[in-house]
Amino acid sequence: MAKVKILGKEFSHPKELKFADAIKAGFPSPAEDYRHDGLDFNRDLIRHPEATFYGRVDGDSMVEAGISDGDLAVIDRAVEATHGDVIVAYVNEEFTIKFLDLSHQKEGYIELRPANPKYQPIRISADDDFEVWGVVVWTIKPWKR
Amino acid sequence: MYGIIDCDNCYVSCERVFRPDLKHKPVVVLSNNDGCVVARSNEAKKLGIKAGIPYYQLQEKFPRHQIAVFSSNYELYGEMTGRVVSLIRQEAPNYFRYSIDECFVNLKKMETADLKQWGEQLHRKVMRYVGMPISIGIAANKTLAKVASHFAKRYAGYRHCCFIDNEEKRVKALKLFPVEDVWGIGRRYAARLKAMGIQTAWDFACQKPEWVHYHFHNVVIFRTWRELNGEDCVPEEEMAKKKSICTSRSFNGMVSEFSDLRTHISNYAARCAEKLRQEGSVASAVSVFIRTNPFREDLPQYENFIEYPLYTATNSTITIVKACTEALEKIYRPGFQYKKAGVIVMQTSPEDAIQTTLFDMDADQFDKLKKLDRVLDKINKVNGTETVVLGSQQYALRSGKGKAEVFANVIKHEFRSPNPTTRWNDIIRLK
Numbered sequence: 001m002a003k004v005k006i007l008g009k010e011f012s013h014p015k016e017l018k019f020a021d022a023i024k025a026g027f028p029s030p031a032e033d034y035r036h037d038g039l040d041f042n043r044d045l046i047r048h049p050e051a052t053f054y055g056r057v058d059g060d061s062m063v064e065a066g067i068s069d070g071d072l073a074v075i076d077r078a079v080e081a082t083h084g085d086v087i088v089a090y091v092n093e094e095f096t097i098k099f100l101d102l103s104h105q106k107e108g109y110i111e112l113r114p115a116n117p118k119y120q121p122i123r124i125s126a127d128d129d130f131e132v133w134g135v136v137v138w139t140i141k142p143w144k145r
Numbered sequence: 146m147y148g149i150i151d152c153d154n155c156y157v158s159c160e161r162v163f164r165p166d167l168k169h170k171p172v173v174v175l176s177n178n179d180g181c182v183v184a185r186s187n188e189a190k191k192l193g194i195k196a197g198i199p200y201y202q203l204q205e206k207f208p209r210h211q212i213a214v215f216s217s218n219y220e221l222y223g224e225m226t227g228r229v230v231s232l233i234r235q236e237a238p239n240y241f242r243y244s245i246d247e248c249f250v251n252l253k254k255m256e257t258a259d260l261k262q263w264g265e266q267l268h269r270k271v272m273r274y275v276g277m278p279i280s281i282g283i284a285a286n287k288t289l290a291k292v293a294s295h296f297a298k299r300y301a302g303y304r305h306c307c308f309i310d311n312e313e314k315r316v317k318a319l320k321l322f323p324v325e326d327v328w329g330i331g332r333r334y335a336a337r338l339k340a341m342g343i344q345t346a347w348d349f350a351c352q353k354p355e356w357v358h359y360h361f362h363n364v365v366i367f368r369t370w371r372e373l374n375g376e377d378c379v380p381e382e383e384m385a386k387k388k389s390i391c392t393s394r395s396f397n398g399m400v401s402e403f404s405d406l407r408t409h410i411s412n413y414a415a416r417c418a419e420k421l422r423q424e425g426s427v428a429s430a431v432s433v434f435i436r437t438n439p440f441r442e443d444l445p446q447y448e449n450f451i452e453y454p455l456y457t458a459t460n461s462t463i464t465i466v467k468a469c470t471e472a473l474e475k476i477y478r479p480g481f482q483y484k485k486a487g488v489i490v491m492q493t494s495p496e497d498a499i500q501t502t503l504f505d506m507d508a509d510q511f512d513k514l515k516k517l518d519r520v521l522d523k524i525n526k527v528n529g530t531e532t533v534v535l536g537s538q539q540y541a542l543r544s545g546k547g548k549a550e551v552f553a554n555v556i557k558h559e560f561r562s563p564n565p566t567t568r569w570n571d572i573i574r575l576k
Contacts, residue, residue, distance in 0.1 A: 008236065031316035050228040051274035053566065058574040073575055077273050088575060090165040 009140075011058040016091060044140060051078035053134060055088060055095065062086070062097055065115035071141050073097060075134035091122055098122065146252040146260060146310075147377075148281055150233055150267070151279040152226060154245035155300060156184035159225045160215050162276035163565050163573060172213040175200055179216050179559055195373050216558035219488065222246075224566045228275045233402025236267055251288060252525040264306030284309040287379050288372035291328040292318050292346065312375075319347035319373060329369040329379075334361065350374050390428075392416045400483045406435065408472055413488040414462075414469035421460035421490060422522060428490035429458040431465060433472040438484035449476035452491075462513040462521060465490065 005075070014056040057071040065086070067073075073088070073098050081087050083102040088095055089112060098112035110130075124130045152158055156174040161167050173182045181199045192210060194203065196277055226245050231241055237250035252260060264281035269281050284364035289309055296318060297307035309315050325335035327346050341360070343349050350373040357370045371378050392413040398405055410433060422474025436448035452473040452550070459465065471490050563571035 025391050048274060050231050053573070054569075055575040056575045059576050061576065074571075075274065086572075093166050096574050111504075131165070 017070070025057045046074070046076075047137075048076055048078035051134075052076055055097070057097060057139070061100075061114040061116050065099070065140050066141075067097065067115070068093050071139045073136045074140070076137045076139040077134040079135040079137065081132040081135050086139075088133045088136060089130070090133055091124075091130075095133065096122070100132065146256060147280055147287050147290045148237065148252055148260075148264065148283045149243075149287065149294045150248045150250060150279055150281050151294065152185055152229060152246040153280055154186055155226065155277075156215075156217060156222055157186045159190075159222050160213075160218075160299075160562055161186075161370045162225065163562065164213075165214050170213055171210060172215070173203065174215045174217050175560070176217060178395050178397055183217065214560050216561040218558075218562050218564065220564050221562065224564075225275060227275060228272055229279065232271050232274060233267070236263075236270075236434050249290075252283065260310075261306055261308040264308065265304050269304040279305065279502055280403055281306040282309075283307070284315075285375055285564040286377040288328050288369055288373045289315065289318075289375070292322055295322070295326065297547060315375065316347065318348055320345055320415050322346040324349050327369060327373070329365055329372075333362075334366060340461075346373055358364045372411060389489050389491045390417050390420050391487060391489045392420075393434070393485065393489075395485045396483070399485075400478070401481060403473075403477050403479070406483060406486060407473060408487060409486050410469050410473050412488070413467050415468040417488050418462040418465040419522065419525075421465075422518060427458040427460045428455060428465070430454045431468050431472060431488040432491060433469050433476065433487070434489075435476060435483050435486045437472070437481050441482070442484055445480070447478055447481045449478075451476045459514075461518055463514060463517065 015107055038134045042049075053075045055073040055075055057067055057073060060069055062068075067086070078092050081100050083100060085100050086097065088097055090096075091112070096112065098114055099131065101113045102109040104110060109121045109123050111123065157172045160172060160174065167186075169188065170186070171192055172186040172195070173189050173194060174184040175181065176183045178422065179200055179372060181197050181198070182194060185194055185196065189212060192207060192212075194207065194212075198206075200214075203214075215408040222245060223267050230240075230242055230248055233248050233250065237255070239251040239254065242248050255263070260283050264283060267281060268279055280294050282290045282292065282297050283306070284290040284293050290306075293307040293309045297303045297305055300307075309318055322345055324330060324338050324343055324346055325332065327349070330349075332337070337360075338349060343352075349370065352370070354370070357367055369379050370445060390449055394413070395411070396409070400409070414431070417428075418430075430452055432450060432452045434448070434450040437444060437446050446506070453466065453468050453471045453475075454466055565571050565573050
C-alpha cells in the first residue's frame with residue numbers, strides 16, 4: 001500500500017529511537033556504525049505515494065510481455081509517459097493496460113499496442129479526448145495462490 | 146500572505162478519477178442514506194440542480210437528463226483528499242486543514258517567490274498526481290484569500306489561482322463580491338446587511354468601524370470587516386481545529402422505540418469519540434437532538450435538542466456514550482415516529498490541556514478508560530470499523546442478529562462506488 005492512510009491524518013512513519021542502543025552501559029556493539037534501515041518496498045519501490053494506484057490485470061492482452069491475468073500493476077500518475085512505456089488508459093468505458101506507441105505522432109495518431117497477436121492495436125487520433133491515466137512502474141505476479 | 150486551497154466539487158471529482166467517462170457529464174453525490182444532493186458537478190449545476198434537494202425530487206424534476214448519481218463514499222473521499230493534503234504539505238509546510246476539502250496555507254516564508262505561478266504549478270501537480278482539480282486563492286489574510294478563491298473557481302482565465310496582491314485588485318474583487326458569500330458572515334447577518342442596503346463586500350468594507358460596532362455586537366463580524374479592509378486578524382489556532390463534531394443521520398424508515406433510538410445515538414456518540422481521539426482533542430459538552438419527519442403532516446410532530454455538560458473534558462467512548470444516552474432520556478417522548486437523530490460534541494480543545502474537576506473521577510479510573518479506548522481503536526482499526534462496540538450500540542437481542550448485519554439494512558447507499566484506494570478487492574481492473 002502507499003504510505004497514505006484513510007482520512008489523511010499522518011503520512012509519516014512513526015519515529016523510532018534510532019540510536020537507543022548507544023545509551024546502554026557496557027561494551028558498544030561493533031555493528032553500530034553500520035546500522036541501516038533495511039529494505040522497505042513502500043519506501044524504495046514507490047517513488048510518489050500520493051500518485052500511486054493499483055490495478056488488477058484482467059485478461060491476456062499483454063501476456064507476451066509477461067503480464068498475465070491476475071497480476072497486480074503498480075501505477076504511478078506522476079511519471080511522464082514516454083514511447084514504449086506500459087501505461088494505463090481509459091478507452092471505451094474501461095481501463096486498459098497496453099504499450100504506448102508514439103512512433104506515428106507526426107501522422108496524427110498514437111497507438112496502444114497489446115502484447116498478444118489475438119488483439120488489435122487501439123488507434124487514437126490527435127482529436128480524441130485521450131489521456132494516459134498512469135504509467136505502470138511494476139507488476140507483481142503471484143506464483144503461489 | 147495566506148492561501149486557501151480547496152478541491153473543486155470534491156466528492157464528484159473523487160468519483161470521476163475512477164470514472165473518466167463522466168468528465169463532462171452531470172454528476173451528483175447524495176448525502177448519507179441517499180437523502181439529498183450534497184455535491185454537484187458544474188454540468189449538474191448548469192442544469193439547475195440545487196444543493197440539498199431530496200433525491201426523489203431529482204428523479205421527478207430531471208427525468209430526461211442523463212445524470213450520474215452516487216451515494217456518498219467517505220472512505221474514498223477521505224483517502225483521496227489525504228493525498229491532496231500530503232502534496233500541499235510538501236509545497237507549503239505551514240498549513241492547516243480546515244475541512245475535508247479545504248486547507249489554509251501560511252505563505253509568509255515564501256513571499257519572494259512568484260505566488261501566482263506557485264499556485265498554478267500546485268494545481269497542475271495535484272491534477273496530475275491525484276486527478277483532483279483544486280483552486281487556490283491567495284491574499285493578505287484568510288478572508289480575502291477566500292474571496293480570491295471564488296474568482297479562481299469562476300473564471301478560467303485565472304488558471305485555477307487568483308492572487309489579490311494589490312489595492313486595485315482588492316477593491317475590484319470586493320465590488321463584484323456578494324456580501325452573503327463573505328467568509329464569516331452567516332445567512333442571518335447577510336439578511337440584515339441586505340435589509341440595510343448593503344449588497345457587496347465592498348459596501349460592507351466601506352462602513353465606519355463605529356457603524357459596525359453599533360449594528361453588530363459581534364467580534365467575528367468586526368474581525369471580518371477588518372480583514373476585508375486588508376488587516377490580518379483571524380488567529381490560526383482558532384481555525385486549526387473545528388469547534389464541534391457532528392454525527393447525525395436520517396433513518397431509512399421511522400423509529401419510535403427508545404431502545405432503538407438509543408442504539409443509533411450510541412453509535413453516533415461512539416463515532417464522535419473516535420473522531421475526537423483521531424484529532425487528539427477532547428469535548429467538554431455533548432448535544433443530542435431527535436426529530437420527527439416534518440414532511441409527514443399527517444403524523445404528530447416533535448423535536449428537541451439538549452446540551453449536556455461533561456464534568457471533565459474527555460474523548461472516552463464510554464463516558465461520551467453514557468452522557469448521550471442520559472441526554473436522550475431527557476428529551477425522548479414515546480408515541481412519535483422519529484426520522485432523524487444526531488450527536489454533536491462541543492468545545493473541543495487539545496487533549497493535553499485537560500483539567501479535571503474536583504468532584505470528577507480519580508486518576509486511576511481515568512487511566513483505565515484511556516487504556517480501554519486504545520484497545521477499542523486498535524481492534525477496530527485492524528479488524529474493521531465497529532468490530533468491537535459497547536453494549537448500548539447493539540440492537541436488542543430480539544432480532545438475534547449482530548449489529549453489523551442489522552445496520553446494513555438501516556443505512557441506504559444504493560449507488561455507492563467501489564473503494565479502489567483502500568480495498569484490494571476494489572482496485573481497478575485492467576483489460
